[in-house]
Amino acid sequence: MNEAAMNTPPFLISEAVDLKLHYPIAGGGWAGRSATRYVRAVDGVDLAIAQGEAVALVGESGCGKSSLGRALLRLEDPTEGVVRFDGQDLTALSQALLRPLRRGMQMVFQDPFSSLNPRMKIGETLAEPLRVHGIETGRQARETVAEILHVVGLEPRVAERYPHEFSGGQRQRIAIARAVIARPKFVVADEPISALDISVQAQIIDLFDDLKARFSLTYLFISHDLAVVRHIADRVAVMYLGRIVEQGGPDEVFDHPLHPYTRALLDAVPIPDPEKERHREIAGLVGDVPSPTTVFQGCRFASRCPHAMDICRQRDPVLETVTAGHSVACWLHME
Numbered sequence: 001m002n003e004a005a006m007n008t009p010p011f012l013i014s015e016a017v018d019l020k021l022h023y024p025i026a027g028g029g030w031a032g033r034s035a036t037r038y039v040r041a042v043d044g045v046d047l048a049i050a051q052g053e054a055v056a057l058v059g060e061s062g063c064g065k066s067s068l069g070r071a072l073l074r075l076e077d078p079t080e081g082v083v084r085f086d087g088q089d090l091t092a093l094s095q096a097l098l099r100p101l102r103r104g105m106q107m108v109f110q111d112p113f114s115s116l117n118p119r120m121k122i123g124e125t126l127a128e129p130l131r132v133h134g135i136e137t138g139r140q141a142r143e144t145v146a147e148i149l150h151v152v153g154l155e156p157r158v159a160e161r162y163p164h165e166f167s168g169g170q171r172q173r174i175a176i177a178r179a180v181i182a183r184p185k186f187v188v189a190d191e192p193i194s195a196l197d198i199s200v201q202a203q204i205i206d207l208f209d210d211l212k213a214r215f216s217l218t219y220l221f222i223s224h225d226l227a228v229v230r231h232i233a234d235r236v237a238v239m240y241l242g243r244i245v246e247q248g249g250p251d252e253v254f255d256h257p258l259h260p261y262t263r264a265l266l267d268a269v270p271i272p273d274p275e276k277e278r279h280r281e282i283a284g285l286v287g288d289v290p291s292p293t294t295v296f297q298g299c300r301f302a303s304r305c306p307h308a309m310d311i312c313r314q315r316d317p318v319l320e321t322v323t324a325g326h327s328v329a330c331w332l333h334m335e
């Protein structure tokens with residue numbers, strides 16, 4: 001590598017700077033008095049995803065993963081902070097100005113049963129992004145649809161069929177095809193495999209790997225299951241109650257976890273049933289998960305942490321780099 005290349009920072013496709021997404025909820029008080037409280041779903045996240053990178057976002061149910069994913073795509077309006085896509089500040093763009101950017105950033109949802117329009121043929125569903133973004137119509141669009149079906153491992157003739165004719169795994173392939181057909185730069189895949197059988201999960205993971213290589217896709221892969229993401233992620237970010245508490249390469253995070261929460265997640269024994277799996281108990285942790293409306297003074301994990309010290313209850317730790325590419329927000333690791 002020459003010196004200029006070494007000094008050029010990687011180009012960032014998606015970026016969050018002190019991002020907050022708080023949902024107002026009506027609450028408290030007696031009739032007639034409605035104090036507004038907030039679910040602090042995303043509560044100060046810094047994240048930078050470089051071109052071509054696959055970042056896995058993991059954490060327990062309700063920690064804010066989907067909220068963060070939606071905020072990165074400006075499907076939600078941030079409460080505070082900044083989101084950028086492909087170098088552009090999305091934070092305050094109007095819907096009209098966002099529309100042309102939508103081609104470049106797509107989302108794959110968890111549930112392949114509700115994410116496809118049941119009344120549209122697969123071919124129409126897949127051609128829609130091409131039409132909406134003024135890319136192709138007619139025969140050209142049909143050819144592109146056939147190509148993308150091939151890429152995701154389906155026969156071209158499935159274009160003539162309807163979603164109900166397919167299995168969950170096939171539908172998820174179609175949903176993924178729809179997300180990538182207009183060649184986006186960035187895809188947020190929100191638990192794209194958790195509704196699928198274990199055997200099918202592995203195939204869809206392989207498909208994401210293949211798409212990344214083929215289209216040099218950049219993506220954020222959301223999962224509540226750490227083990228699933230190990231071999232597809234270039235980087236793993238662990239989220240707890242609205243914050244990223246640890247991030248690093250998969251080998252560092254899996255083999256040398258630093259945050260007590262990451263260690264507890266890794267120690268949790270997987271349960272084969274995906275529904276129960278989502279709500280499994282995490283061994284080794286004390287106390288209950290605090291309410292997501294809590295305004296924390298110290299570390300948000302302190303109430304469950306087996307190693308909590310005085311400082312943890314008083315001061316909020318920020319993500320600090322411990323070794324190259326591996327950072328943690330934990331007083332145990334601060335000088």
Ligand SMILES: Nc1ncnc2c1ncn2[C@@H]1O[C@H](COP(=O)(O)OP(=O)(O)OP(=O)(O)O)[C@@H](O)[C@H]1O
Nearest residue numbers: 023039041060061062063064065066067068224292
């Ligand atoms: N539209 C909304 N209005 C109010 N609260 C919301 C809304 N969406 C999410 N929440 C709350 O925000 C918090 C974070 O939710 P989110 O769906 O982002 O978590 P998650 O990590 O994706 O969970 P899961 O693994 O179950 O999908 C939760 O407490 C949730 O109840």
Ligand SMILES: [Mg+2]
Nearest residue numbers: 065066067190
């Ligand atoms: Mg979610």
